[in-house]
Amino acid sequence: MSRLSAKAAKPARTVTLAPPAFRPVQLATLVDAVPTGSRWLHEMKYDGYRLEVAIGDGKARAYTRSGLDWSDKFADIVAQAAGLKVRSALLDGEAVVMDEHGRSSFQALQGALKGAPAIIDFIAFDLLELDGEDLTNLPLVERKAKLRAILPDGEPRIRFSEHIEGNGEKLLHSFCDAGLEGVISKRADARYIGSRSGGWLKTKCIKRQEFVIVGWTPSDKSRAFRSLILGIHDKGELRYAGKVGTGFTMDEILSLMERMKPLERKEPTVKAPRAEVRGAHWLKPALVAEIAYTEMTNEGTLRHPSYLGLREDKKPEAVVLETEAHVAEVAAPAASKVKISNRDRVIFPESSITKGQLADYYAALAPVMLPWAGSRPISLVRCPQGRAKKCFFQKHDAGSFGDTVKHVGIMEKDGHEEPYLFVDTSDGLLTCVQMGTIEFHGWGARIEDVEKADRLVFDLDPDEGLDFEAVRKAAFHFRDILKSIGLETFPMVTGGKGIHVIAPLVPQAEWPEVKDFARRLAQAVAQSDPANFTAALPKVQRKGRIFVDYLRNQRGATAVMPYAVRARPEAPVAAPITWKEMETIDAPNHFHIGDAGELVKRASSKVLAGWGRADQVLPDL
Structure with a gap:
């Protein structure tokens, strides 16, 4: 055999690939019957x-x-x-x-x-x-x-x-007879959407969900507890949900007593009938338990609850009341149940874009926007009379948005909880639009654990008079710096003046560490190139330079969400792009509301592959 043929006979070397990054998971909606x-x-x-x-x-x-x-x-x-x-x-x-x-x-x-x-x-x-x-x-x-x-x-x-395929009701009956938990029903023709899209439904044989352990009542026979006092977030507030006193082994009781001891507090964690919680030991709401029960009373407490175990994969802030939706409504084809009133009202006067067109944009972009913006605390920019009139931020709600816009209770500095808004469905986005919302801004953490950041954002904000070429160079400069310390990033045109350089993170580091990292990096860049960058907060010190806004990386701070429309002339849109596209893109407001089809197509293709890695952790600096 010749050398050439011997070489040709060699097996091709297998190209190895790194493990893919984590993606937001698709969630199922609880319904009252199996879809047919x-x-x-x-x-x-x-x-x-x-x-x-x-x-x-x-x-x-x-x-x-x-x-x-x-x-x-x-x-x-x-x-x-x-x-x-x-x-x-x-x-x-x-x-x-x-x-x-x-x-x-x-x-x-x-x-x-x-x-x-x-x-x-x-x-x-x-x-x-x-x-x-x-x-x-x-x-x-x-x-x-x-x-x-x-x-x-x-x-x-x-x-x-x-x-x-099909016959789901019969399957549910057989599962329930066998003592199984229930059925998950999924649209056979649907794509995977990392949010609660209505394409996955769940029907349970018995009622069960997570509750927050907010206290315990003592036993008159031992030093252990008699029952656990439970709480649930309902409309953004942690309320009393009853007690559970069955389902425990002795080992579990002893383990729980050990874990609850350092969480004890003097003040009641929830308001509860005095007779039901007499002698209660109240706890900081930090533990989550899975509870089975037969039904919930009109007063909102559990009948015949039974303890199943602790949920260490869920945080108390994310434990919200789950209610059954009517399957006929949820399983219907994609048409939204949200009625948009005054569709012809012009809300972008310079381009005659209407409220109806804005709603249609968000309906089209929901499948690609929700994996980014869904299930995280959000602040809305509401402009009920249009972007040229009075606009305001809103992050709390007393219930005026209805059931499609949800709430997560978050502890404030003074120790009390406030209900922050979040959405996880297309109808949630559209309800916000119906209420006059144009922009969506989100925390750098999801509701599953609001204390741990899942991204690092550097907002490169140019001073008046600087052209976009200066911003482009700054973005590549930050990309190279972050890459040199082990963080892959992607850029996002904001629809405003600047660029966001974003590094996805595993939600591991807590806010003080994340903020300190971002501050020190921003200040180091400003000190090394003071002619072009500043990390100073006073605007008077930003003249002729790019302000490196690191303050997006702290608890409670928000940044504009990918695919959100901006309340600016011509309705520009914030959109992730590739670093290759960053070389030639003409402006941070390149995309606008009329590009809905292109934006969906881009997000559904390989164009934007390589947007950083969600398995990254914050490095030492």
Whole structure:
């Protein structure tokens, strides 16, 4: 054989790919009945922890629904996943412990995490990326077919979630008779949307959800508790939801007493009937418990509650009252239930753009905007009479927005809670528009844990008179600095004057650390190039320079959300772009409301691949 033919016979070198970054997970809406029709796939509702498993370069990682890296807790699943015959993949599924009858048990999972992790299985029900290709725009049936193909038969720890087409009501009855939790129904033809889109529905056999432990009542027979006092966030306020006194083992009681002791406080955490909480030991609201119950009374307390276990993957701020929606309303085709009044009212006078056109824009962009802006505290810029008239910020609400705009209770500096707004559906966005909203600004953290940042934002704000070329150079300068310390970034044109340079983060670092990092980096850049940059807050010190606004990176601060319209002439739009596009884009207000189709197409293509990595942590500086 010649040298040439010998070389040709060599197997091609396999190109390895890094594990994909975490993506916001798609969530299911609780409904009162299983949807009918053949366009729905129905799966078992598992009783465990939601996980994303990222595989690449012979390694794997496991992330919770809020993006925390729990690879150590699920080491056996991670080890099995790393051996799958793929270059890279991102699987969505549930970590569970199954009994001999095929039933998953949250309590058994809790026990396994403490001492027997090898018995935990991963039930994979979706595939978001494969070998470097984004699959989220494919129909569910195609994603599941690809998922089934990469999961070998007989894999002990990683299993495929089987489904049936149609006959969901019959499946629910059989599951309930078998003592299972319920059914998840999914639109067979739908793309994957990292929010609560209405494309996934859940129907439960028994009522259960998370509650905040706000106190305990003492036992007259021992030093332990008799019952736990429960709270739930309802319309942004933590209220009394009753007590639970069953479902505990003695080991669990002792463990809970140990965990509750350092959380004790003198003042009541919630208002409750005095007779029901006599002798109560009140707690700082820091622990979340999963509770099963038969129903909720007219007073908002639980009937026949039973304790199932602690939820360490959820924070108390994110525990909100979950109510069943009517399946006929939620499962209807994409038409919104929000009525937009005065559609012909002109709200951008210089271009005659109307309220109806603004609503149509947000309806079109909702699937690509919600993974960024959904499920995080937001501030709205409301301009009820149009952008040229009086506009104002709003971050709290007493309930005037209705049920589609939700609330998360967040502790203020003085110790009391305030209800902050958030949305997680297209109808939530449109309700805000109906109420006069033009702009959406969001925290740098999601409601799952408002104390930990999931992004780092540097707002490069030019002084009057500086042209866009100066901003472009500044953006690349920040990209290179952040890359040199290990942070990949992407730029976003803001629709205003400047550029945001954004680094996605695993929600691990808390706000004081994030703010200190951003401040020191901004000041270091300003000191090294004082002719072009400043981190000084007084405007008089910004003349002829670019202000590096690092204050977006602190608790309670907001930044304009990707795809939000700005209350500025011609209705410009904030939009993520690539660094390649940054080389030639003409202005920070390049995109506008009329580009809805292009923006959806861009977000659904590979054009914007490489927007940083959500598995990054804040480096030392």
